[in-house]
Amino acid sequence: MIKAVLFQVHSIAGLVLALLLSLIALTGAIMSFEDEIVDHLNAEIMQVVPRPAPALTPDALVARLKAAQDLGKVAAVTLSSDPSAAVHVRFGRDEQGGRPTSLYVDPYDARVLGSPRGEAFFATVRRLHRWLLIPGDGKGWGRPITGTIALGLIVMLVSGLVLRWPRRAGSVKMWLKPNLGLGGRALHRSLHTVIGTWVLPVYLTMTLTGLYFSFEWYKDGVTWLLSRPHVTAAKMAIKPPRPEGRAEPVAIGFDRAWTTFQREEGDRFSKALLTLPAGPGTAIRIRSWGKASLLETARDEFRIDAVTGQLVSAERYADKTFGETIIAAIYDIHRGAILGWPGKLAFMIAAILMPLFAVTGILLYLSRRKLRRPAQPLARLVPGE
Numbered sequence: 391m392i393k394a395v396l397f398q399v400h401s402i403a404g405l406v407l408a409l410l411l412s413l414i415a416l417t418g419a420i421m422s423f424e425d426e427i428v429d430h431l432n433a434e435i436m437q438v439v440p441r442p443a444p445a446l447t448p449d450a451l452v453a454r455l456k457a458a459q460d461l462g463k464v465a466a467v468t469l470s471s472d473p474s475a476a477v478h479v480r481f482g483r484d485e486q487g488g489r490p491t492s493l494y495v496d497p498y499d500a501r502v503l504g505s506p507r508g509e510a511f512f513a514t515v516r517r518l519h520r521w522l523l524i525p526g527d528g529k530g531w532g533r534p535i536t537g538t539i540a541l542g543l544i545v546m547l548v549s550g551l552v553l554r555w556p557r558r559a560g561s562v563k564m565w566l567k568p569n570l571g572l573g574g575r576a577l578h579r580s581l582h583t584v585i586g587t588w589v590l591p592v593y594l595t596m597t598l599t600g601l602y603f604s605f606e607w608y609k610d611g612v613t614w615l616l617s618r619p620h621v622t623a624a625k626m627a628i629k630p631p632r633p634e635g636r637a638e639p640v641a642i643g644f645d646r647a648w649t650t651f652q653r654e655e656g657d658r659f660s661k662a663l664l665t666l667p668a669g670p671g672t673a674i675r676i677r678s679w680g681k682a683s684l685l686e687t688a689r690d691e692f693r694i695d696a697v698t699g700q701l702v703s704a705e706r707y708a709d710k711t712f713g714e715t716i717i718a719a720i721y722d723i724h725r726g727a728i729l730g731w732p733g734k735l736a737f738m739i740a741a742i743l744m745p746l747f748a749v750t751g752i753l754l755y756l757s758r759r760k761l762r763r764p765a766q767p768l769a770r771l772v773p774g775e
Contacts, residue, residue, distance in 0.1 A: 400546055400549040404747075411748065414519055415744030417519035418737075419742045421515055421725070422725060422738035428507075432506045435504040437474050438496050451467070451479075452643075458500070461481060461490060462482065464480070464666070465665065468663045471660055476495060482666075491509060494506065521535075522536060540601050541601070547593055551590065554586070585743060585746065589740040592726075592737055612720075647676065647699065659679065660681040662676055664676050672695050677690070678690050678692070690704070692704050
């Protein structure tokens with residue numbers, strides 16, 4: 391009786407979510423090696439010839455850039471300790487909600503080297519993966535919809551595992567070897583169940599980490615479970631109410647915060663992302679990666695007042711507990727990067743296989759309906775049947 395109910399739940403959830411799950415999985419697969427692809431496409435504009443002259447300060451670079459051409463409001467710059475690395479400049483959204491393409495700039499004279507190829511493509515794929523291109527992006531309906539789809543996938547994974555459980559549970563062959571000698575419905579069932587067993591741990595990892603970015607209640611629960619109490623309290627602190635109307639942000643620069651950051655970090659960082667506050671505040675967020683850092687999320691984070699240069703907060707990766715490092719690395723866990731390029735490749739292949747389950751599941755459903763349909767005598771058929 392329980393398995394019959396689970397079978398119906400599994401089938402209905404699969405039919406409803408098959409297309410959307412395939413779409414989300416394939417877009418995730420496309421982004422698996424985004425960093426490597428973008429770096430390869432833009433290798434020529436990401437490097438400059440080092441010079442004996444000192445590099446421009448961030449504010450001087452931005453001022454020269456704006457003087458040369460009207461590019462909109464600069465929102466963030468990525469600086470490097472490597473004298474041959476170009477500066478990456480990102481811009482804020484305009485009044486229409488669009489965001490100008492970013493630029494790579496020579497750190498010595500602010501000469502524009504070019505816009506990164508592939509940036510717009512991957513930005514669209516990312517919005518499709520996370521929010522299904524629904525207006526509002528992370529603040530619209532797309533975020534809870536993709537989260538609900540993820541919850542549906544968990545239901546399918548758990549119900550599928552229960553339905554799959556063989557009588558000889560200790561048989562590795564029974565679990566992991568598809569019977570390719572079969573045909574028709576039997577082959578579809580073998581592929582659906584056996585390959586599903588292979589990728590189940592990957593899908594479960596993707597889903598449980600993906601929910602962290604979809605629902606605040608889930609994110610708060612993970613933070614409470616894995617963080618120290620004072621860290622949990624800080625992350626769950628209620629944000630101050632926004633002022634009435636559209637307050638114009640204070641005109642601030644990067645230099646004072648950059649000077650404080652250099653004093654704090656010295657030469658230990660490889661690159662640093664400086665982001666101006668989006669609202670009326672004056673605290674600049676600086677994310678920095680160490681020279682030995684291999685993961686995107688293995689970074690330190692500072693908040694520094696851009697007016698006074700005072701260090702507001704410092705969150706160092708080396709000071710995190712084991713649970714806090716899991717939270718910090720949750721994005722890298724989500725895409726398999728925590729295991730290096732083999733992990734990213736394995737997660738990409740698993741994501742590419744998602745349409746296989748959609749197709750075989752639908753074929754199994756259609757064949758099952760055909761088997762259940764009673765044969766009707768020709769004499770009893772009426773027009774339209």
